[in-house]
Amino acid sequence: MLKKTSFLIALIFVMLLGLLGWVEKPAPLPPDGDNPFLKGEPFHNITLEASLKPFKKNDPEYIRNIATEMFTQWHALLRHADTVSVMLWTADGSEILEYNNLEQPLEWARYMGNPNTEHEVGSGPESLSLHERAYLYMDNPPEFTYADLQFIVKTLKEVGEEQTGKPVRVGATFDPGPEFARSEFKYKRHPEILMGNTMGHKTFVSSYTVLNADDHAYAGFPDGIPQDTPFGTFFGRQTQHFLTDLGFDYVWLSNGFGFGMETWSATGAIFDGEQFEGEKIFDTREKIINFWKLFRQECPDFRIETRGTNLATGIDLAADGVDLREIYQGGFNLLPPPNSPWAALNGDFGLEMAGYMSRIAELPDDRYLFRYYTHDPWWVNSPWLDRYGRESHDIYLPMSIARINARGEVKLPTHLNFLTIDNTYGDMPTQVPDEVMPHILKARYDSPTAAGPLVWVYPFDEYHDWAYQQQERLEEIYYGDWFIRQAINNGFPLNTVVSTSSFQSILAEQPDYFTASVLVSIVPDAGSALEKSLLSFVQNGGKLLLYGPADYAGDDFKAFMNLDNQKPLAGEFQTTSHFTLDQLAHDFPRKISHEALFSGGGVSTVVQQPDDEATQVLATMQQGGQQRDVVWVREDPAWQGGKVAYVRGTNSSSFHGGHLLRADDPTEYFTGPLWMRYVLKEFGWEYAVDKQDPSVKSPVMTVANSDNGFFFSGYVPNTTVKQRFKFPQGAPLLIGYETMLEDGASVYSLPKAWHREARIFIEQEDGMISCHEVHSGEKGIERRIRVTGLENATVRLYPPVDVTQEDLKVYVNSSYPWKTGQVPVKKGDEAYGQCFVVENVSGELVMAW
Numbered sequence: 001m002l003k004k005t006s007f008l009i010a011l012i013f014v015m016l017l018g019l020l021g022w023v024e025k026p027a028p029l030p031p032d033g034d035n036p037f038l039k040g041e042p043f044h045n046i047t048l049e050a051s052l053k054p055f056k057k058n059d060p061e062y063i064r065n066i067a068t069e070m071f072t073q074w075h076a077l078l079r080h081a082d083t084v085s086v087m088l089w090t091a092d093g094s095e096i097l098e099y100n101n102l103e104q105p106l107e108w109a110r111y112m113g114n115p116n117t118e119h120e121v122g123s124g125p126e127s128l129s130l131h132e133r134a135y136l137y138m139d140n141p142p143e144f145t146y147a148d149l150q151f152i153v154k155t156l157k158e159v160g161e162e163q164t165g166k167p168v169r170v171g172a173t174f175d176p177g178p179e180f181a182r183s184e185f186k187y188k189r190h191p192e193i194l195m196g197n198t199m200g201h202k203t204f205v206s207s208y209t210v211l212n213a214d215d216h217a218y219a220g221f222p223d224g225i226p227q228d229t230p231f232g233t234f235f236g237r238q239t240q241h242f243l244t245d246l247g248f249d250y251v252w253l254s255n256g257f258g259f260g261m262e263t264w265s266a267t268g269a270i271f272d273g274e275q276f277e278g279e280k281i282f283d284t285r286e287k288i289i290n291f292w293k294l295f296r297q298e299c300p301d302f303r304i305e306t307r308g309t310n311l312a313t314g315i316d317l318a319a320d321g322v323d324l325r326e327i328y329q330g331g332f333n334l335l336p337p338p339n340s341p342w343a344a345l346n347g348d349f350g351l352e353m354a355g356y357m358s359r360i361a362e363l364p365d366d367r368y369l370f371r372y373y374t375h376d377p378w379w380v381n382s383p384w385l386d387r388y389g390r391e392s393h394d395i396y397l398p399m400s401i402a403r404i405n406a407r408g409e410v411k412l413p414t415h416l417n418f419l420t421i422d423n424t425y426g427d428m429p430t431q432v433p434d435e436v437m438p439h440i441l442k443a444r445y446d447s448p449t450a451a452g453p454l455v456w457v458y459p460f461d462e463y464h465d466w467a468y469q470q471q472e473r474l475e476e477i478y479y480g481d482w483f484i485r486q487a488i489n490n491g492f493p494l495n496t497v498v499s500t501s502s503f504q505s506i507l508a509e510q511p512d513y514f515t516a517s518v519l520v521s522i523v524p525d526a527g528s529a530l531e532k533s534l535l536s537f538v539q540n541g542g543k544l545l546l547y548g549p550a551d552y553a554g555d556d557f558k559a560f561m562n563l564d565n566q567k568p569l570a571g572e573f574q575t576t577s578h579f580t581l582d583q584l585a586h587d588f589p590r591k592i593s594h595e596a597l598f599s600g601g602g603v604s605t606v607v608q609q610p611d612d613e614a615t616q617v618l619a620t621m622q623q624g625g626q627q628r629d630v631v632w633v634r635e636d637p638a639w640q641g642g643k644v645a646y647v648r649g650t651n652s653s654s655f656h657g658g659h660l661l662r663a664d665d666p667t668e669y670f671t672g673p674l675w676m677r678y679v680l681k682e683f684g685w686e687y688a689v690d691k692q693d694p695s696v697k698s699p700v701m702t703v704a705n706s707d708n709g710f711f712f713s714g715y716v717p718n719t720t721v722k723q724r725f726k727f728p729q730g731a732p733l734l735i736g737y738e739t740m741l742e743d744g745a746s747v748y749s750l751p752k753a754w755h756r757e758a759r760i761f762i763e764q765e766d767g768m769i770s771c772h773e774v775h776s777g778e779k780g781i782e783r784r785i786r787v788t789g790l791e792n793a794t795v796r797l798y799p800p801v802d803v804t805q806e807d808l809k810v811y812v813n814s815s816y817p818w819k820t821g822q823v824p825v826k827k828g829d830e831a832y833g834q835c836f837v838v839e840n841v842s843g844e845l846v847m848a849w
Contacts, residue, residue, distance in 0.1 A: 041412060041444070041447075042080050042081060042082055043080060043081045043082070043413070043414060043415060043416050043444075044081070044082050044083060044367065044414040044415055045081060045082065045083040045084070045085055045169075045414070045415045045416070046074075046077060046078055046080070046081040046083075046084055046085070046415075046416045046417075046418075047084075047085040047086070047087050047171070047415065047416070047417040047418065048070060048071075048074060048084070048085070048086050048087070048418055048420075048421045049086075049087040049088075049089060049417060049418055049419045049420040049421065050070065050086060050087070050088060050089065050377075050420050050421050050422050051088070051089040051090075051109050051377040051378075051420060051422055051426070052088065052089075052090055052108050052109065052110075052144070052149075052152070053109070053110070053137055053138075053377055053422055053424075053425070053426030054066045054070070054422045054426045054427070054428055055142065055152065055426075056138060056141070056142065056426055057142060058142040058143065058144060058148055060151065060155075063151070063152055063155055064155055064159060067155050067156050067159040067160070068159050068163065069428065070086070070156075070421060070428065071084070071159060071160050071163035071164055072163065073421070073428060073430055073433045074418075074421065074433050074437070075163065075164070076437055076441075077433075077437045077440060077441065078164050078166070079164070080441070080444070081166065081416075082166065082167075083166060083167045083168075083169060084160055084164050084166050084167070084168050084169075085168065085169040085170065085171055085249075085250075086156045086160065086168070086169075086170050086171070087170075087171040087172075087173060087252055087305075087417070088149075088152075088153070088170060088171065088172060088173065089109060089173050089180065089377060089420065090106070090108050090109065090149060090172065090173065091106075091107055091108045091109050091180055091181035091183075092109065092174075092175045092177070092178070092179060092180040092181045092183055092186075093173060093174030093175050093176075093254070094107065094181065094182075094183040094184070094185050094186060095107065095108070095146075095149075095181075095242075096172065096174055096235070096238050096239055096242045096251075097183075097185045097186075097218075097234075097235070097238055098184075098185055098218070099146065099218065099219045099238055099241060099242045099245075100217050100218055100219050100222075101146070101219070102145065102146045102147040102150060102245065102246075103145060103146070103147060104145060104146050105143065105144075105145055106143075106144040106145055106146055106148065106149055107181055107182055107183075107184075108144055108149075108181060109180040109181040109377070109378065110136055110137055110138075110141040110181075111134040111135065111136060111137060111180070111181065111182075111378070112130060112134060112135050112136075112137050112378060112379070112380055112424045112425075113129075113130030113131065113132075113133060113134035113135060113378070113379070114130065114131050114132070114133070114134055114178055114179060115134040115178075115180075115181060115182045116178035116182060116183060116186075116187050117131075117132055117133055117134070117178075119132060119133040121133075121134045121135065121136060121182075122134075122135050122136060130379060130380065137424060137425055137426060138425065138426065146245075146246065149246055150245070150246045150247055153170045153246055153247045153248060154247055156168065156170050157169075157170060157247070169249040169250060170247070170248055170249055171248060171249060171250045171251060171252050171305065172239075172242065172243060172246075172248045172250075172251050172252070173251070173252045173254055174235070174239075174251060174252070174253055174254060174257060175254040175255055175257070176204045176205035176206075176207075176254070176255055176256070176257040176263075177203060177204050177205075177255055178203050179378055179379075180378055186205060189214060189216070190211055190212060190214070192209065192210075192211065192212050193205045193206065193209040193211065193231055194206070195209060195261050204255070204261075204262075204263070205231070205257065206231075206261050207231060207232060207257055207258045207288065207291040208230075208231070208232070208287035208288055208290065208291050209230075209231045210228045210229065210230050210231065211225050211227075211228070211229045211230075211231055211234055212225075212227060212228075213225055213226055213227040218234075218238060219237075219238060219241035219242065219245070220234070220237030220238045220240070220241050220298070221234065221237070221238075230290070230291075230294050231291070232290065232291040232292070232293075232294030232295045232298075233294045233295075233297070233298055235295060235298075236294060236295035236296065236297065236298030236299040237298040237299070239251055239295075239298070239299045239302070240298055240299040240302070243299075243302050248302075249302070249303070250302055250303035250304065250305055251299075251302060251303075251304055251305070252304075252305045252306070252307070253304060253305070253306050253307065254307045255307055256307060256308055256309040256310070257306075257307075258288070258291060258292065258295075258306065258327075259288070259306070259308055259309050259316060259320075259322050259324075259327075259337070260288065260309060260316055260320035260321065260322045261320055262319070262320055263308075263309040263310065263311075263320075264309065264310050264311075264659050265319075265659050265660075266311070266315070266319060266655055266659065266660050266661050267319055267655065268316075268319040268320030268321070269284045269319075269320050269321050270284065270318060270319055270320060270321050270474065271318060271319040271320075271474070271478065273655040273657075274597075275597075276318065276471070276474040276475055276478070278471025278472070278474050279471070280321065281321045281467060281468065281471065281474075282468070284320070284321030285321050285323045285326070285468075288321065288322060288323065288327075289323065289326055289327065289330065292327060292330055292332050293330070295332075296332055296333075301333070303333055303334070303335070304332060304333060304334040304335070305334070305335040305369070306334055306335060306336065306337045307337055307338070308336070308337020308338070308340075308359065309322070309337070309340070309355075310340040310342045310351070310355070310659070311340075311351070311355055311481075312351070312354050312355035312358040312359070312481035312485070313355075313358035313359055313361075313458075313460065313463065313481065314358060314459075314463045314477045314478060314480050314481040315355075315478055315481045315482065317463055317464065317467050317477055318467065318474045318475070318477040318478035319478060323464060323467075324359065324464075325362065325460065325461070325464045326464075328362060328363065328364045329364070334364070335367055335368070335369055335415065336359055336360065336363055336364065336367075336368050336369070337359055337369075338356070338368070338369035338370055338371040338413075338415075338417065339352050339353070339355070339356040339370060339371060339398045340352050340355055340356075341371065341373040341383075341419060343394050344373045344383040344387045344388060344394060345387065346660075347697075347715075347717060348485070348489065348660070349393070349394075349397055349488065349489065349700045349715055350484075350485040350486060350487070350488035350489030350490075350700065351485045351489075351660070352394075352398060353397065353398060353401060353488055353494070353495075353700075353702075354481055354484045354485040354488055355481070355485075356398060356401060357401060357403075357456055357458065357494075357497035358458055358460075358481055358497075360401075360403045360497065361403060361456075361458035361460045361497045361498065361499040361502075362460045362461075362499045362501070362502075363403075366405060366411050366414065367414045367415065368403075368411075368413055368414060368415070369413055369414070369415040369416070369417060370398060370399060370413040370415070370416055370417070371416075371417040371418075371419060372394065372395060372416075372417070372418055372419070372436070372440070373387075373394070373419050374418050374419065374420065374421065374432050374433075374436060375419075375420050375421065375422060375423040375424075375432065376419075376420070376423070376424065377420050377422055377423060377424055377426075378424060379424065380424045381424075382423050382429075382432065384432050384435065384436055385431075385432065388753075389752070390435060391751075391752045391753035392439040392443075392753045392755065393700075393713075393714070393715035393752065393753035394715075395436075395439045395440060395443050396439070396442075396443050396713035396714075396753070396754075396755040397700060397702055397713050397714070397715060399413075399440075399443035399444065399447060400443070400446075400447070400448065400452075400495045400702040400704040400711065400713045401448075401495050401496070401497070401702070402447065402448040402452075402495070402496055402497075402704070403496075403497050403498065404451060404455070404496065404497070404498040404502060404506070405498075405502055406501065406502040406505040406506065407505075407506075408506045408509070408510050408513055410448055410449055410450060410451070412444075412447050412448070416440070418436075421433070442755070443713075443755070446704065446706050446711045446755070446757070447704070447706060448495070448496065448704040448705055448706055449705065449706050449707050449801075450705040450706075450708075451496050451498075451513070451514060451516070451517045451705065452493075452494075452495045452496040452517065452702070452703055452704055452705055453493065453516075453517055453518060453685055453703050453705075453727075454492075454493060454494045454495070454496065454517065454518050454520055454545075454680075454685075455496045455497070455498055455514060455517045455518070455519050455520065456484070456494055456496065456497045456498070456520045456521075457498055457499075457500055457503045457519050457520065457521040458497050458498070458499050458500065459480070459499075459500050459521075459522050459530075460499045460500065460501070461499070461500060461501055462500060462522070462525070462530070463477045463480070473552075475596075475597060475598075475600055475601060476548065476549055476551075476600040476601065478598075478600075479548070479598060479599055479600035479649075479651055480522060480547075480548055480600070482598065482651050482653065482661055483547065483548070483599075483600075483649050483651050483673060484547075486651060486652060486653060486663065486671070486672075486673035487673040487674075487676040487677065488700060489663075489673075489697075489698070489700060490671055490673050490674045490676075490677060490698045491674075491677045491687060491689055491698045491699055491700065491701060492673070492676045492677045492680075493677075493687060493701045493702050493703050494520065494702070495702035495703065495704055496517070500521075500530050503519075503530075503533065504529055504530065504533045507533050507536070507537060511540065514537070514542060515541070515542070515830075515831075516831075516832075516833045517543070518543040518544070518545055518680065518683050518685065519534075519537065519542065519543065519544050519545065520545045520547070521534060521544065521545070521546055521547075522546070522547065522548045523546050523547075523548055523549065523550040523552075523553050523557070523646075524553070524557065525552045525553070525554070526552060526553060526554025526555070526556075526557070527554055531554060531556070531557055535556070535557070535560055537642075538560075538639055538642040538643070538644050539638070539639050539640070539642055540639075540640060540642065541639065541640040541641045541642045542642050543642065543643050543644075543683050544642075544643070544644045544645070545644075545645045545646075545647070545676070545679065545680075545683075546561070546644065546645070546646045546647070547646075547647045547648075547649045547676065548600055548648070548649050549600045549601050549604070549605075549648070549649075550563055550565060550604075550605055550646075550648075551565060551601065551604065553565075558608065559608075560634075560644070561634060561644065561646055562607055562608050562609055562612050562614070562615045562632075562634055563605060563606075563607070563608055563646065564605070564606050564607070564608040565604040565605060565606075566604050566605075566606055566628075567602075567604065567626075568596070568601055568602025568603060568604040569594075569602050569603050569604070569621075569623050569626060569628060570594050570595065570596040570599075570602040570603070571593070571594065571623065572591060572592070572593055572594075572623070573591070573592050573593075573594060573603075573621035573622060573623045573628075574590050574591060574592075574621070574622045574623070575590050575591070575592050575619060575620070575621055575622075575630075575670050576590075576619065576620045576622065577618065577619040577631075577675075577678075578617075578618045578619065579618060579619070579675075579678040579679075579681070581677075581678050581681060581686070581688045582674075582688050582689050582690065582691070583688070583690040584690070584691055584692065584693055584694065585692050585693060586692065586693035586694070587694075588666075588670050588671075588674075588694050589666075589667065589668055589669060589670055589694070590670065591668065591669055591670065592621060592650060592652070592669055592670040592672055593650075593652065593664055593669045594621070594650045594672070595651070595654050597654075598651045598653060598654050598655070598661065599649065599650050599651040599672075600649070603621060603628040603630060603648055603650075604628065605628060605629055605630065605646075605648050606627070606628060606629045607629045607632055612634075614634050614635055614636045614637070615632055615633070615634045616632060616633050616634075617629050617631070617632045618631040618632055618633065618675075618678075618679065618682075619631035619632075619675055628648070629648075630647070630648040630649075630650075630675070631645070631646065631647050631648070631675050631678075631679055632645070632646055633645040633646075633679070633682045634646075641831075643682065643683065645679045645682055645683070647675050647676055647679055649672060649673070649675075649676075650672030650673075651672065651673070652664045652669065652670075652671045652672040652673060666694035666695055667693065667694055667695050671694070683728070684727060684728030685727055685728065686724070686725070686726040686727070686745065687701070687723070687724070687725055688723070688724040688745070689721055689722070689723055689724075690721060690722040690723075690724065691718065691720065691721040691722075692720065696717075696718045696720070696721060697717035697718055698717075698721070699714050699715060699716045699717070699721060699723060699750070700714065700715045701713065701714040701715075701723075702714075707800045707801055708759075708798050708799065708800055708801045708833070708834050709757050709758065709759045709798055709800070710732060710757070710758040710759070710798070711755070711756070711757050711758075712732070712734065712754070712755070712756050712757075712758060713754070713755045714750060714753070714754045714755075715752070715753060716750055716751065716752050716753075716754070717752075719749070719750070719751060719752060721749075722747055722748070722749050723747070723748050723749075723750060724742065724745040724746070724747050725745055725746050725747075725748075726743075726744055726745035726746070727761060728831070728832060729761040729796045729828075729832040729833070729835065730744075730761035730762045730763040730764075730794065730795075730796055731744060731745055731746035731761060731762055731763070731764070732746055732758040732760075732761050733746060733758055733760045733761065733762065733769060733771035733787060734746070734748065734756040734757070734758055734771065735756060735757045735758065735759070735771050735772065735773055735785060736756065736771070736772060736773065737756065737770075737771065738768065738769065738770045738771075739768070739769050739771075740766075740767075740768055740769075741764055741765065741766045741767050741768075741769060742766065743765065743766075744763065744764065744765050744766075746769070758798075759785060759797065759798045759799065759847075760785065760787055760795060760796070760797055760798070760847065761795070761796045761798075761835075762787070762790065762793045762794065762795050762796070763793060763794040764790065764791055764792070764793040764794075767789050767790075767791050768789050769787065769788070769789040769790070770786075770787065770788045770789055771785065771786070771787050772785070772786055773785055773786075774786045774846070776848075777816050777817070777818075778817070778818060778848070781809070781848050781849065782849060783848065783849060784846060784847070784848040785846065785847050785848075786844065786845070786846045787844065787845045787846075788843070788844045790841045790842055790843060790844070790845060791842050792840055792841070792842055793840075793841045793842070794837065794838075794839050794840075794841075795837065795838045795839075795841050795845055796828055796832060796835045796836070796837055797810065797825065797835060797836045797837070797838070797847050798833070798834070798835050799836070799847065799849045800849070801834065803849045805825060805827065805836060807849050808825060808836055808847065808848075808849050809822060809847070809848045809849065810822065810823050810825050810836075810838055810845065810846070810847050810848075811823070811845070811846040811848075812838075812841055812843065812844065812845055812846075813843045813844050814844075814846065818846075818848075823838060825837065825838055826838075
C-alpha cells in the first residue's frame with residue numbers, strides 16, 4: 001500500500017512539473033533538409049481535413065486533448081512537411097454566409113446524410129436512404145457558437161505547433177451543395193442562387209448568380225442584402241469578416257465551386273448532352289471570371305485553395321465554359337485543383353488521372369496538390385477501409401504522376417491533403433493513419449525524377465484558343481480528355497505531362513530531353529509552332545504518338561504522316577486490325593461504334609499513298625463499302641531512327657444521363673481506345689493483358705522513372721487477369737516476384753493494388769526467372785539484387801543515376817562473401833537510357849552497388 005501511495009505522489013508531482021513547464025518536452029524535429037534521417041523531397045504543406053464531430057464535448061480541455069490526438073496520429077508523416085494545416089469542415093459553408101457576430105449560435109455538420117431534404121432530421125420511414133434523410137451523428141451532440149469555433153481554431157494552432165514544431169494554419173470550407181449541414185440561406189432564403197443540378201434539380205450554388213434582397217443582418221451587410229447583389233461580392237465580404245474574426249488562414253472552395261455550373265457532370269452551360277451551344281461560351285466565361293474578381297475585391301489577401309471539378313480541363317471548357325487558363329493567370333492567389341476523389345467511388349482512375357494531368361500541365365506557379373480520401377465524415381463510409389478495401393492503388397497511381405515545367409524540371413505535388421481524419425461518427429481510428437502513412441511515404445520516395453516512358457504533351461493553350469476562336473471545335477476539345485480517360489482505363493500507362501508551350505521551350509534548349517520517351521500529342525494545326533516542334537522532334541530521332549482528328553492538319557504535316565482526309569463517316573463500323581496482343585478466351589467483337597458528337601467528329605482519315613514503304617497500316621474501319629484508316633505507323637529512314645504513330649481515336653462512350661459518359665458495351669462493340677496501348681508495341685513498349693472476355697476490366701498501370709529505376713504501379717479490377725511486359729530493353733523483372741517468360745515477355749498475376757521496382761531487364765525467350773533483394777553483407781555496399789533462372793541472357797542493369805561503371809559490382813554464379821565470380825560490365829546503348837549490360841549470362845546474376 002505504501003509503495004502504491006508513493007508511486008501516485010511521484011506521478012502527481014511529475015504531472016505538476018509538466019503543467020508548470022519544468023519537464024523538458026521533446027525538441028521539435030528539424031526541417032527535412034537538415035535531418036539526415038529523412039528521405040525524399042518534403043511537402044510544403046500537409047493538411048489534415050476534419051469535421052467538428054471529434055469534439056464531442058464543448059469543453060476546453062476535451063477540445064485540447066482531441067487536437068493533441070489529431071497531430072499525434074499523423075506525426076510520422078507531418079515531420080515531412082514545412083507547414084501543417086487543419087482544414088475544418090465546420091458545416092457546408094453556410095456558416096460563412098450566415099455569420100454576423102461571435103455570440104451567434106453555430107449550425108454545424110452534426111449529421112450523417114443529407115439534412116436539406118423534405119424530411120426532418122431523424123424522421124421518416126426506415127426505407128429512406130441517407131441521401132433522402134439525415135440523422136444526428138450522436139445522441140445530444142454539443143452546441144457551439146461562433147466564439148466556440150474561434151476557440152477551436154486557436155487551440156488547433158497552439159497544440160499543432162507544440163506537437164510538430166512547425167507553423168500551423170487552419171482553413172475554412174465552402175461547399176455549394178446540400179450535403180453537410182442545414183442551410184436556411186441556400187434552400188429557403190435564397191434559392192435563386194441554385195442553378196446546378198448536381199444532386200437533383202437546383203441543388204448546387206452557382207458562383208455567378210445574383211442575390212435577391214433580404215433584411216437579415218450579416219457581418220459584411222449589417223443592414224441586409226441589396227437587390228441584385230452579385231453572389232461573389234456577398235460571399236467575398238462575408239469570407240473576409242469570417243476568416244479575420246475567427247482566426248482562419250485560408251478558405252477552401254469545394255466541389256467545383258468557382259469553376260462552372262455543373263461541376264460533377266459531363267454536361268453544363270455549353271453542352272446539354274446533344275449539342276454544343278458555342279455562342280454561350282463568351283458570356284459564361286465572363287461570369288465565371290467576374291466571380292473571382294468580385295470575390296477578390298472583397299477578400300483580397302487570404303489564400304484560396306480549391307477542389308475543382310471531377311472532370312478535366314478540356315471537358316470543363318467545352319461543356320461548362322470554364323476558362324482555367326484565365327483563372328490561373330488572374331492573379332487570384334489560389335492553389336489549383338487536385339485529383340478528384342471520385343476514383344474511390346467508381347474506380348474511374350482514367351478520369352482521375354487524365355483530369356489531374358490536364359490541370360497541372362500549366363499552373364500559376366509550381367505549387368499543386370495531391371489529395372487522398374481516407375474517411376467520409378457525412379456518408380457512413382471510410383474509403384481506406386471499405387471502398388479501397390485497404391488497398392493502396394489510389395495512392396501509388398496518382399502519386400506516380402509528375403509534370404515537367406518549361407525549364408525541363410520534374411515537379412511533384414507540393415501539398416498533400418487527407419479527406420478526412422475523422423469518420424461519420426466523429427471517431428479517429430488509429431488504424432487508418434497507421435496503415436496509410438507508409439504507402440504515402442513509399443510513393444513519395446519513389447516519385448518520378450525524370451520523364452516516364454510516355455509523356456502527354458497537353459494542348460492547354462490550344463484548347464483555350466480554339467474555344468474562343470473556333471467554336472466549331474468544341475466537340476474536338478471535349479473529346480480529347482475523354483479519349484485519354486478511356487485509354488488509361490484500358491491500360492495505357494501514362495503518368496507524365498508537359499504542356500505544349502513548355503514542350504517547345506524544352507526542345508529548343510534541350511533537344512535530347514525526351515529521347516527515351518514516346519510523346520503523346522494531338523495532331524497539330526497547320527503552320528503552328530507545335531507542328532514545327534513535333535516535326536523536328538521526329539526527324540531528329542524522336543518517337544511520337546498522335547491521336548484525334550486531323551481536320552486542321554497542314555499539307556506539310558499530311559505529307560509527313562502520309563495522311564489525307566476524305567468524307568467523314570459516323571455510326572457503326574466493322575474493324576480490321578493487325579494487332580496480336582491481348583489474349584482472350586472469348587475475343588473482342590469486330591463491330592465498333594463511332595459517335596461523331598463524342599469523338600471529335602466523323603472518321604475521315606486515310607493513308608494518302610498506300611504503297612509508301614515507310615507506312616504500315618495497323619487498323620481500319622469499314623462501313624458500306626467505304627474504308628477509313630484509323631491506326632498506322634510511319635518510319636522514314638531519313639529520320640535517324642524517329643518514328644510516328646497515328647490513332648484517329650474513337651471514344652467508345654456516350655452520354656445517357658447521369659454524371660459521366662458511359663462506355664459502350666465491350667461484349668458488343670470493340671473499345672477503340674485500346675489501340676493506344678496496342679500501338680506502343682511499334683515503339684518497343686509491349687504491355688498485354690490476358691483475360692477471359694472483353695467484359696473483364698483491364699488493369700490500370702503507370703511506369704515512373706525514379707533515380708534511373710522503373711517503378712510500376714497498378715490497379716487490377718479483376719485479379720484473374722495476367723499481365724505481360726516486354727520493353728525495348730527487354731523483359732522487366734519486378735523485384736520480389738517470380739515470372740514465367742513467354743516469347744521474351746515477363747508474365748505476372750498481380751494483386752488488386754501493386755507497386756514494384758524494376759532495375760533489371762533481360763532478353764531471353766522463356767524460363768522461370770526470380771528477382772529478389774538480398775542483404776548487403778559487405779561494407780560500402782548499399783543494395784544487392786539477385787536474379788536466377790537465366791539462360792544465355794542479355795541483362796541490362798539500371799542502378800541509381802550516381803552509380804558509375806566502377807561502382808557497380810556484378811557477379812555471376814557466386815555467393816557470399818563475394819570473393820569470386822565478378823564479371824565486367826559495359827555501358828548500354830543510349831537508346832535504352834542510362835544502363836549497363838552483361839551478355840550471355842546463364843544461371844544466377846547479382847548486381848550490387
